[in-house]
Amino acid sequence: MLSVxxxxxxxxxxxxxxxxxxxxxxxxxxxxxxxxxxxGKSTLAKMFNGLLLPTSGSVxxxxxxxxxxxxxxxxxRLVGIVFQNPDNQIVTTVVREDVxxxxxxxxxxxxxxxxxxxxxxxxxxxxxxxxxxxxxxxGGQKQRIAIAGMLAMEPQVLILDEATAMLDPMGxxxxxxxxxxxxxxxxxxxxxxxxxxxxxxxxxxxxxxxxGSIAMDGTPEAIFARGDELRAIGxxxxxxxxxRELLKKREIADCGDAMTLEELSSSLCRSLLKN
Amino acid sequence: xxxxxxxxxxxxxxxxxxAFTALHEIDLTINDGEFVxxxxxxxxGKSTLIQQLNGxxxxxxxxxxxxxxxMSDKKQRAKGRALVxxxxxxxxxxxxDETVYKDxxxxxxxxxxxxxxxxxxxxxxxRLVGLDFDEFAEKSPxxxxxxxxRRTALAGIIAMYPKYLVLDEPMAGLDPAGRRAVxxxxxxxxxxxxxxxxxxxxxxxxxAKTADKVVVLRDGKIYTSGTPEEIFSRxxxxxxxxxxxxxxxxxxxxxxxxxxxxxxxIYTNAALADALDAYKGGLGNV
Numbered sequence: 001m002l003s004v005x006x007x008x009x010x011x012x013x014x015x016x017x018x019x020x021x022x023x024x025x026x027x028x029x030x031x032x033x034x035x036x037x038x039x040g041k042s043t044l045a046k047m048f049n050g051l052l053l054p055t056s057g058s059v060x061x062x063x064x065x066x067x068x069x070x071x072x073x074x075x076x077r078l079v080g081i082v083f084q085n086p087d088n089q090i091v092t093t094v095v096r097e098d099v100x101x102x103x104x105x106x107x108x109x110x111x112x113x114x115x116x117x118x119x120x121x122x123x124x125x126x127x128x129x130x131x132x133x134x135x136x137x138x139g140g141q142k143q144r145i146a147i148a149g150m151l152a153m154e155p156q157v158l159i160l161d162e163a164t165a166m167l168d169p170m171g172x173x174x175x176x177x178x179x180x181x182x183x184x185x186x187x188x189x190x191x192x193x194x195x196x197x198x199x200x201x202x203x204x205x206x207x208x209x210x211x212g213s214i215a216m217d218g219t220p221e222a223i224f225a226r227g228d229e230l231r232a233i234g235x236x237x238x239x240x241x242x243x244r245e246l247l248k249k250r251e252i253a254d255c256g257d258a259m260t261l262e263e264l265s266s267s268l269c270r271s272l273l274k275n
Numbered sequence: 276x277x278x279x280x281x282x283x284x285x286x287x288x289x290x291x292x293x294a295f296t297a298l299h300e301i302d303l304t305i306n307d308g309e310f311v312x313x314x315x316x317x318x319x320g321k322s323t324l325i326q327q328l329n330g331x332x333x334x335x336x337x338x339x340x341x342x343x344x345x346m347s348d349k350k351q352r353a354k355g356r357a358l359v360x361x362x363x364x365x366x367x368x369x370x371x372d373e374t375v376y377k378d379x380x381x382x383x384x385x386x387x388x389x390x391x392x393x394x395x396x397x398x399x400x401x402r403l404v405g406l407d408f409d410e411f412a413e414k415s416p417x418x419x420x421x422x423x424x425r426r427t428a429l430a431g432i433i434a435m436y437p438k439y440l441v442l443d444e445p446m447a448g449l450d451p452a453g454r455r456a457v458x459x460x461x462x463x464x465x466x467x468x469x470x471x472x473x474x475x476x477x478x479x480x481x482x483a484k485t486a487d488k489v490v491v492l493r494d495g496k497i498y499t500s501g502t503p504e505e506i507f508s509r510x511x512x513x514x515x516x517x518x519x520x521x522x523x524x525x526x527x528x529x530x531x532x533x534x535x536x537x538x539x540x541i542y543t544n545a546a547l548a549d550a551l552d553a554y555k556g557g558l559g560n561v
Contacts, residue, residue, distance in 0.1 A: 013418070035450075036450040036451075036452055036453070037420050037421055037422040037449060037450045037453055038420045038422075084448065085365070138317045138318060139317065140317065162448065165447060165448040166364070166444075166447055166448060168316050168317045168477045168517075169316075169477055169517070169518065169519035170316060170317075170517045171317065195448070195449065195450045195451070197451065234450055234451065234452035234453075235450065235451055235452070236451035236452075239480065239521075239522035239523070239544065240522065240526075242544055243522070243523065243526070243544040243547065243548065246544055246545070246548045247548055247551065250548060250552065251555070252548060252551050252552055252554070252555050253551070253554075261522065261525060261526050261529060264526060265526060265529045265530055265533060268530060268535075268551070269530075269533050269534070272535075272551065272554040272555075273533070273534055273535065273554070
């Protein structure tokens, strides 16, 4: 679905953001990309729909090269991006109009548009806000509207570029649940860029970016087993993994590859409670 | 002298049909040098409350006094405001000058300090926030990464030597190393400058590491306040309110439900590991 081939990218001031990155993301995958501030992960996100073009190498979206001007509109239709700051993504004064903004630009006929907007708002649980003013909504609600705006364009790939970074824990959980459902039920390919390690738990695959290159690529289980390497590049492990490491080091319990509170508590009951 | 808030009520668009009371009869004291963590979910009134601390908003009723200066009084407000440094969630909105140096020196210059003292403070503030002077002083704030912008915004505030430092989500959007660094930095200059800190954060794990006092806001009222031990031992209650208590506190509570006997007030992984040590090797004392 997304194919990144030997991509390097330098900004105008000469700083190298990506260094010969190659990766393949399959249709229907739920991928999480993690890296510290300035690692190049946001640059990579902007490559996926041609917002940025490689300095060398190529990015192929469903067979189309992002460097091909004629394919740009098709690529933008296929790949939707939601960014970090919800305020920068709201363009109108009524939620319904905001969600309709993208498809309108694509020339979707009115009848179909109404259906698409209603469906998109339902998918993010915001149907009752269709006539509300976006600026009255919370950050989490604004992000849901931004996602609905993307969904109304019926994309096959949804990129979340730190879309939960400014939200409270409830807002973050809502967004995660919504994109997980979109991935499972509608088969939308999701690429989630985040700095919250616990958000990677439950995705299919984690890609760790460091200094513009891919440092690790694997399942969350496999990658979170490499806690020391993650910390060495400014990252971390989820709190459940941190405790698991501590319990193992102190020879209190071996909790295997538990990554969540539920997994850890079940494992501890099995290994430490004798009834 | 502390910040004293008594029966503070604040109503948006007071008197109109859209009137909305965001704060109800808040009583709160922030003592000299204290580190206060302010938590509550979106819409609980946190942002409204902190904007009262430097007089950006004034009470509809009740009193906010900063070191005795009544923030409802225009003349006294200017004096009170000078003691309170405020860093907002989006540093982009706070940076405006051509270079990092000019941006950080803006506040101290406004305080009518002489050029030598301004320069000394800018250099000190940059050192405290970990921005290398030679590398960053002449850079445009717009060339900076998110974390560097936040450090610059922080430096601009601490260069004014505030007696009270008020921070709205200072770690939001930073990577784990950045979060640790900013938290340590805040604690460092609290110790070095002796200022009090009021920090709004969704991350109770971060608040658990540094705060002396935790205040929980809910629907514009103080729901509860106390030491981190007191507050986080009520992990289940906080979780049901839509907040995210420290991971160790939630796990400890879940383990107790499932039959473990653990002491109250656990909210760090290290303390939980200590408590679980008694169960080592499956010799549970049940």
